[in-house]
Each structure stands twice: as structure tokens, then as C-alpha cells.
Amino acid sequence: MTALKGILAASALAGVSIFSVQPAMADGEVNIYSYRQPDLIKPLLDEFTKETGVATNVLFLDKGLVERIQAEGANSPADVILTVDIARVMEATEGGVTQPVTDNETINKDIPAQFRDPAGEWFALTTRGRVVYASKDRVEQDQITYEELADPKWKGRICIRDAQHSYNIGLIASMVAEHGEEYTETWLTGLKNNLARKPNGGDRDQAKAILAGECDIALGNTYYVGLMQTNEKEPEQKDWAAAIKVLFPNTEDRGTHVNISAMALAKNAPNKDNAVKLMEFLASGEAQKIYAEQVFEYPVMPGAEPSEIVKSFGTIKPDTLPLADIAANRKVASELVDKVGVNEGPEG
Structure with a gap:
């Protein structure tokens, strides 16, 4: 059984959902474990794939994400973690399932210091x-x-x-x-x-x-x-x-x-280069605009405008x-x- 098939089988049992599933976890893919509903991030991931050619696999869990990655251990297929609350992103870092992304000029340029962990363990998006x-x-x-x-x-x-x-x-x-x-x-x-x-x-x-x-x-x-x-x-x-x-x-x-949605690099990311590539994309002004409009939130990039609905x-x-x-x-x-x-x- 491939790693992805293992995810699919376990996900069916756990009542979680996946979309954009690819045949195998190989080069050119990135695996996302998300607390955010898949339909809310799909437009972002579609644009990322369009621009980079890197396919995305998403595992959605409304609870137990950290415990899931801990149980998977060194063989976890998780590359990027998306959360919807400072508490949950702190649970991930305190639970030892993230790794730092440091000195990344692209991410640090687009996300102000107050919206990222000083050690680079997580970065706010909205x-x-x-x-x-x-x-x-x-x-x-x-x-x-x-x-x-x-x-x-x-x-x-x-x-x-x-x-x-x-x-x-x-x-x-x-x-x-x-x-x-x-x-x-x-x-x-x-x-x-x-x-x-x-x-x-x-x-x-x-x-x-x-x-x-x-x-x-x-x-x-x-x-x-x-x-x-x-x-x-x-x-x-x-x-x-x-x-x-x-x-x-x-x-x-x-x-x-205010609270945040955030991203983090998974501790044992098997597709680390693609994971960082996705994180750089998510930090960009283009992605923040798409994301903020899709979820009716405020982008963290200085000067970026929220949607007209949010302004209302x-x-x-x-x-x-x-x-x-x-x-x-x-x-x-x-x-x-x-x-x-x-x-x-x-x-x-």
C-alpha cells in the first residue's frame, strides 16, 4: 500500500476528506494537512498548481491533526500544516510536529514580523x-x-x-x-x-x-x-x-x-522543497488576496485590501x-x- 493509499484508507475511517488526490506521492507533489475546510482553500491550491506544476493532496481533519502526525512519526506524509487559530498552530509547534523555516526572504518580506513566529515555526496568512x-x-x-x-x-x-x-x-x-x-x-x-x-x-x-x-x-x-x-x-x-x-x-x-489562520512546515516533510515553495506562494500578495476573499478574512500583508464584503x-x-x-x-x-x-x- 502506498503512503497516499494509506491516507485514503485511514481518512475514510476517520471521516475526513481529501481532494486533488494524485496517484502517488512523488516529486512534483505536496501534501497538506488542514484544519481549514478543503473547499475554502481549493482556489488557492488550484492557482499554485497552475503556476508551479506541483500537484496538491489535502487531508482535512476538524480535530486530532497533531495527534495524527505524531502517530505517523517519521513516516508521516505531511508536508504543510494549515490551521485556523493561534491555539491550534501552537498545539502543532508544542506537539513537536513542525520544523522552522528560517531566513526565507520571500516569506519574511510578505508577512510582517508580528504575524510570524520568531523561530520560524509558523506564519500567519490572514x-x-x-x-x-x-x-x-x-x-x-x-x-x-x-x-x-x-x-x-x-x-x-x-x-x-x-x-x-x-x-x-x-x-x-x-x-x-x-x-x-x-x-x-x-x-x-x-x-x-x-x-x-x-x-x-x-x-x-x-x-x-x-x-x-x-x-x-x-x-x-x-x-x-x-x-x-x-x-x-x-x-x-x-x-x-x-x-x-x-x-x-x-x-x-x-x-x-484578532486571531489568525496560519501555515507551518511539517517536521518530517517528505517533499520539503515543494512544501517551502507552497509556503512562499501562500505568503505572496496574490495568494493572500485570493485566500482572504475566499474566507472573508483580512490579509496580513501591509496595504493589502480585504474583499468588498469584508469592507462592508x-x-x-x-x-x-x-x-x-x-x-x-x-x-x-x-x-x-x-x-x-x-x-x-x-x-x-
């Missing part, structure tokens, strides 16, 4: 804001802060997904970095008391709940708004998006918390807090969520 979805009908204000989410005026009016989800942990970790552990615990207690129900669903479900009148504001990522607005397969999601407006928290002070959300002022500081506070953030009992929902 950013997204963790914003507030607010009811157009029931919320008059157009500005808000994260701190305000603990204000009793929002009691019974807030919806969120699982507080332990990496998107929320990233935001909570930024609060720890900004205000300290004690403040953040008090803030989380206020947020918990303001919840309309127990945390559940995904970000899009929070917009759905706002349309249904279950809550008035919610936490969500910016890109989900674009995905809802353009969803032809499930057109009811357009109604969810139409019911909300995007509020960018803390625009008057430190700015809105409003102007984002990103928090300049280093991603490393957020990553360093993830454990504390998770412990505080459990200590406060956020996922238990509001009391009474």
Missing part, C-alpha cells in the same frame, strides 16, 4: 476579528467594548458558543494579558450572568438566535458573516446575517481582538497585542472558564 453580532432591531448602539459584556444592562441578552472553544479562549486569553487574571475572572462572572442560555452551537447559530429573539448580542468571528451572506446552499443563513450588525469592540482604545462589515482596528502573549495565557483562560462555570449558563 486575520479575523472576534466581534459582537448585535440585533439591528433591538440594539441601538454602534460601539461596544469587551469589558462592557459584563455590564448588567445586558443581563439575559447575550449568546455565545462553548466558552472552551478555541475562538473564545483566544479572546479570554487576550483579556488576561490585558487586565490580569483577577479582573478577567470577575469579568467572566459578569458575562456568565448576562447569558440568555447555556453556551451552545457555533458562531452562525448565535446569529440565528438573534434573529429568533433569543438574545440581542453575541460573540462571533467576522468571516462567518460573509459565509452567511453568500450561502446559496442554505439561504436561510442570509436571513441570519441580515438580522445582525457587526460591532468592532474597543475601537476607541486598544482595538478588536465596517472598519477594524486590530488589537496589537502580540499573538505570543495570547498563546501564553490560553491555559489560564481555560481554567478560568471552568472556575467560573461559564458553560453552565446563567444562574436561576
Whole structure:
């Protein structure tokens, strides 16, 4: 059994998906393990193959990517890892499944220093804001802060997904970095008391709940708004998006918390040259434009413009807090969520 056939067999069992599969893993190919949905990166990879002649194989996993590569060991076919969150890219580096790409002029030229690991273990490609979805009908204000989410005026009016989800942990970790552990615990207690129900669903479900009148504001990522607005397969999601407006928290002070999508070179990449070639392509302005438009996110390259749909959300002022500081506070953030009992929902 070839390495690729092994992937296919294991993937069928694991419920993951592959596209652009080639007959064998030989020269002229690159293998991508991705947390990002395959249809969202396909236009990028198609363009890469068109320009370079290098074919791509993609293994998509919504969880367990790091464990998969660890189990495969030195024989892992993974060349490039694509992640959708600073927490997940840190899991990859801390899990020992990446290797550094250092002194690469092409990548370092296109990706600013604050969006790459100092040791070259990972590189951000796009950013997204963790914003507030607010009811157009029931919320008059157009500005808000994260701190305000603990204000009793929002009691019974807030919806969120699982507080332990990496998107929320990233935001909570930024609060720890900004205000300290004690403040953040008090803030989380206020947020918990303001919840309309127990945390559940995904970000899009929070917009759905706002349309249904279950809550008035919610936490969500910016890109989900674009995905809802353009969803032809499930057109009811357009109604969810139409019911909300995007509020960018803390625009008057430190700015809105942002997270990243990122890439890393796999530790035992069998097609290392092609892997670096793909990473150089993904860092380029051309690829960032395609990627950002496809996933409704913000390119990290200075001066690169987001899509018109993303611009329609409003102007984002990103928090300049280093991603490393957020990553360093993830454990504390998770412990505080459990200590406060956020996922238990509001009391009474």
C-alpha cells in the first residue's frame, strides 16, 4: 500500500476528506494537512498548481491533526500544516510536529514580523476579528467594548458558543494579558450572568438566535458573516446575517481582538522543497488576496485590501497585542472558564 493509499484508507475511517488526490506521492507533489475546510482553500491550491506544476493532496481533519502526525512519526506524509487559530498552530509547534523555516526572504518580506513566529515555526496568512453580532432591531448602539459584556444592562441578552472553544479562549486569553487574571475572572462572572442560555452551537447559530429573539448580542468571528451572506446552499443563513450588525469592540482604545489562520512546515516533510515553495506562494500578495476573499478574512500583508464584503462589515482596528502573549495565557483562560462555570449558563 502506498503512503497516499494509506491516507485514503485511514481518512475514510476517520471521516475526513481529501481532494486533488494524485496517484502517488512523488516529486512534483505536496501534501497538506488542514484544519481549514478543503473547499475554502481549493482556489488557492488550484492557482499554485497552475503556476508551479506541483500537484496538491489535502487531508482535512476538524480535530486530532497533531495527534495524527505524531502517530505517523517519521513516516508521516505531511508536508504543510494549515490551521485556523493561534491555539491550534501552537498545539502543532508544542506537539513537536513542525520544523522552522528560517531566513526565507520571500516569506519574511510578505508577512510582517508580528504575524510570524520568531523561530520560524509558523506564519500567519490572514486575520479575523472576534466581534459582537448585535440585533439591528433591538440594539441601538454602534460601539461596544469587551469589558462592557459584563455590564448588567445586558443581563439575559447575550449568546455565545462553548466558552472552551478555541475562538473564545483566544479572546479570554487576550483579556488576561490585558487586565490580569483577577479582573478577567470577575469579568467572566459578569458575562456568565448576562447569558440568555447555556453556551451552545457555533458562531452562525448565535446569529440565528438573534434573529429568533433569543438574545440581542453575541460573540462571533467576522468571516462567518460573509459565509452567511453568500450561502446559496442554505439561504436561510442570509436571513441570519441580515438580522445582525457587526460591532468592532474597543475601537476607541486598544482595538478588536484578532486571531489568525496560519501555515507551518511539517517536521518530517517528505517533499520539503515543494512544501517551502507552497509556503512562499501562500505568503505572496496574490495568494493572500485570493485566500482572504475566499474566507472573508483580512490579509496580513501591509496595504493589502480585504474583499468588498469584508469592507462592508465596517472598519477594524486590530488589537496589537502580540499573538505570543495570547498563546501564553490560553491555559489560564481555560481554567478560568471552568472556575467560573461559564458553560453552565446563567444562574436561576
